[in-house]
Amino acid sequence: MLKSLKQKALLARQLSVPDWLGLVEAWALLFFYHLASRWMSYERLSIQAHPAMDKRSDPSQALILAKRIQQLVAYAARLHLLPMTCLMRSLAIQEMLVERNIPAHLCIGVYKSMAEIHAHAWVEVNGVVLGESRDVSQKFRILGR
Numbered sequence: 001m002l003k004s005l006k007q008k009a010l011l012a013r014q015l016s017v018p019d020w021l022g023l024v025e026a027w028a029l030l031f032f033y034h035l036a037s038r039w040m041s042y043e044r045l046s047i048q049a050h051p052a053m054d055k056r057s058d059p060s061q062a063l064i065l066a067k068r069i070q071q072l073v074a075y076a077a078r079l080h081l082l083p084m085t086c087l088m089r090s091l092a093i094q095e096m097l098v099e100r101n102i103p104a105h106l107c108i109g110v111y112k113s114m115a116e117i118h119a120h121a122w123v124e125v126n127g128v129v130l131g132e133s134r135d136v137s138q139k140f141r142i143l144g145r
Contacts, residue, residue: 023076102125107124
């Protein structure tokens with residue numbers, strides 16, 4: 001327990017002010033989606049508008065920012081009091097990216113093993129999967145994007 005607190009304190013010291021603001025935003029969005037998912041359908045929760053990438057913006061810079069936002073949402077999910085599923089994390093990542101005019105696509109996929117059916121949600125930016133192994137889109141059959 002003490003080691004875990006020490007690691008969290010080291011992480012907190014490494015964050016810049018914009019990262020702290022992003023972490024707070026991610027934490028609040030995770031909380032919102034956790035509660036809203038109890039009363040709202042997926043269609044109402046998901047963001048339907050996908051902004052077009054500004055022609056003047058650099059796609060590599062957008063990808064760097066997208067990866068940083070994914071990391072902040074992952075930190076916020078670990079620090080959260082409530083358990084956060086892949087869908088809650090993906091919805092928060094997508095919203096934070098869309099707010100920053102980065103086109104983000106929420107993907108939901110399933111695959112069936114011998115005993116059970118598995119489902120997973122993740123976010124893609126310019127065809128790049130954020131925070132997951134590269135083969136996630138091959139492992140899961142995508143239901144929606």
